[in-house]
Amino acid sequence: MRKSIVILFVVLVCVSPVKSQIVNKIPLSIRQTGYNIEATLDPSSKTVTGIMHAFWVNKSTDVVPDIQLHLYMNAFRNNKTTMNIESGGLSGYKDADSGWIDIKSFTDRYGKDLTSGMQFISPDDGNLQDLTVLKVTLPQAVKPGDTVFIKVNFETRLPGKIKRTGYKDDFFFVAQWFPKFGVYEPVGMRYSTKGAWNCHQFHANSEFYSNHSVYDVKITVPKEYVVGTGGMLISGVNPDANSKNKTLIYRAEDIVDFAWTAWPGYAVFTDQWEHVKITLLLPKERKDQVERQFKAVKNALEYFTRNVGKYPWPYLTIVDPPAKGNGAGGMEYTTIFTSESFTGVPAFYHFPEMVTIHEFGHAYFMGILASNEFEEPWLDEGVNSFWEERIMDHYYGESEGMLDLPWLKIADKSMSRLSYANSKSRQAVSNNEYSWNYPHGTYGMMSYNKTATWLYTLMGIIGEETTNEVFREYYKKWAFRHPSGDDFVNIVNEVVKKKYGDKFGSDMNWFFSQTLYGTGICDYKVANFYNRKLYQIDKKTTEIDSLSKKVEVADSLYKSVVELERLGEVMLPVDVLVHFKNGQEVVESWDGKSRVKDFTYTGKRMIDWVKIDPEFKIRMDVNYINNSMTDNPDNVPVRRITDKLISFMQFFISFISL
């Protein structure tokens, strides 16, 4: 009996995922880990009970004595976990809201009990109350090339206050729900100097890091529930009339996480984009958002495919959770992600599209290019924000990507710069920080917004097509692997060198040392300009001005000087546009290194105005106002705004007075 179980186990776990190609014709990743899970949702107790068979292959040359697994759900166990301490505690916390994962049994492939080797560790902060990382010392160390098989019976209780995962009434979003391998990093992988598990605790400001895996998941739920997952439906077992439950079998290949949702209130819509079948789950009452959601995700698919690389899976699931489940909104799990919208959201407000495009983008930055979100959050959130903003402004308007009202338009890219440039803590820390170490609440601003802002700046310097080429190369080289920040920088250096030679120096490290790894700000200023008459000849001549009109000008000689200053620490090359009163223009290139820079012109022309970075390529510049100067500033817009303000106040006061 025991022997037959072992054989069945090996067949199920090992042979099935590796040999069978159900989703992708050929494996996209090396599939170092794999999971076969039978899960049953009990809506009354809010638990998922599971039997998990999983494997990890030791691809390193190290002899590894243990395995480490994430038990993320334990972050919701009490108020003393690292996640809850970092969140400042859960306000109104009740035991009934807590979540956890209990290991009922833990055996090896032969059914040998491994629980005696189990030990909770807290590699990040030593918090003994935090039970989110489990280390299991194996009876025998894993030799290079060997595979560890485990069987775990577990029970997961979902938290009552949804924070990415949890439940509300009959709505369930089930994520971070099963024991999940950390990533074993041998020497040379990312920043690893000695082979070790990279398995961080669950933090408030952090996401995840995993190997690309194969998932075979069998989910049993009450039959009235509608289920959406990150896998492809292989079969749905129709319940017989007497059964209260149904069982659905899913398979997912080469993804880094498997999440699912179940709720009786979902309406399901499907659409197709090239090879991708898109499934949308949203509340039945929210049908007005269906078209917007499909359009947004198709836009993203098109843009990413054109500029980065192919979306490799043949399916995709979008979940737009109900209002009561909005804690699950705006989260990504590669082939399933959650958006955020609500009934009646007006067409001028592109927030639902923004969330959809952002979360879809994580299929690339985190899903395909599986960076370590714990340690380098900028590499997924920041890079992804940069692409989200490009896509939003491309499809919904360069100036109105986020908001499109007749009197107020906001581009999506403006949001990042506004957040970064106006943050009091913009210089508190660099981007190169572990996610939970960002001080003064700067995690979001730094990892999302500053990164997107300096990526726009990089694009301004090297050009849009070269930027796309960088990402195409990054995709080509690192897809289904684990790139680090340095790997991304190296790709930039290679592509820029190939395209521009030494135009920007031997590499672009000077850029990253200031932006990614530095804390300085960028601020260039036109300090002054003047035209000093050297001498005048009485004779007048006729010239043709820029409007092809003949004008009579005094034939005087001027010394015209532009005075520029660098106020910030960041030194970036900038263009300087000098416009002369006779209509001529000169574009100067300034390496931006010196604190001050003068450009002097001698001749008959006088300077009319000067602009540093006239095309606003350097979006890191924290103050655009001082980037230009003219003797005749255009006050018309301010007058217009003031006049409108006057009318607005008049009407408003009259409206509220009886």
Added chain:
Amino acid sequence: MKIIHSIKSTVLRTIYLWKGALIIWFSSLLLVSMLAIPIKGALNSGFGKSMITEKLAGGLNFEVFADLGAAFKSIMSFFSVGLFMAILVGFILNAFFTGGVFERLKESSGKFSAGEFFRASAKNFWSFLVISLIISLIILVLAFLIIGIPLSIVGQSDSSPEGALFQTGLIVLSIFSLLLTVLLLVADYARAWQVTMDRNVCFKAIGFGFSQTFKTFLSSFPLMIILLVVQLSFGWLVLKILPGIRPATGAGVFLLFLLSQILFFLKIMLKIWRYGSVTVLMAVNSQEKAPEQTKDFR
């Protein structure tokens, strides 16, 4: 029939009051200019000789304003305090001038005298201010009870069904609009009646307002609905026209200013028309009723 008569017969009375409307318009312009002109100065000073204002050609641009840094925060702080003060003073000014308007609307013809207008405004000021304050207070309390509380309950409830906030919002706004219509009638009747008195009897006037509103509900309510629909349609038109206009030249901005002020002047005239229609309807209704009943209120 009474409704049509009230509306039609007030048109002339309203037109006769154009000089009064001009006074109200001018005082309003003066008031808000005291707030807007310093803001304009601060913006011009903040932008200095910069050409960044080019980015404002397409309308408001948050990035540009945010780059003003501390100056922008000061402007916003000044604007918030200034707006509060302007609302307060505007409210008092409105109470003041409404006295003159209602006094003048009693008469169907006659020459407008600015002196008389100000005298009547001063005479009725305190009672009109009290009436405005009390009715405004009632409106605020009702807004809190009818809109604020239900929306907060639905909004904060995790168990609310999908779209509940939206639907609740629509329902409570509809109810509130109907009650607001009634309260506007009360305020207008109260003020129309107050100007017929020689002394300040504002509380009695409010009582009369309520009584008259409900006694003549079938004629008063439709009248107010018609008047408000006209006013709201006008407001909608203004919102459609003004924000979209973005002149690029000084002359264009001046024309926009003229247009917006003309529209605001028309808004004042529409309000006077409302006051007049209610005044006429009150007179018509009181003629129909027994004279002693009116006396009771006195």
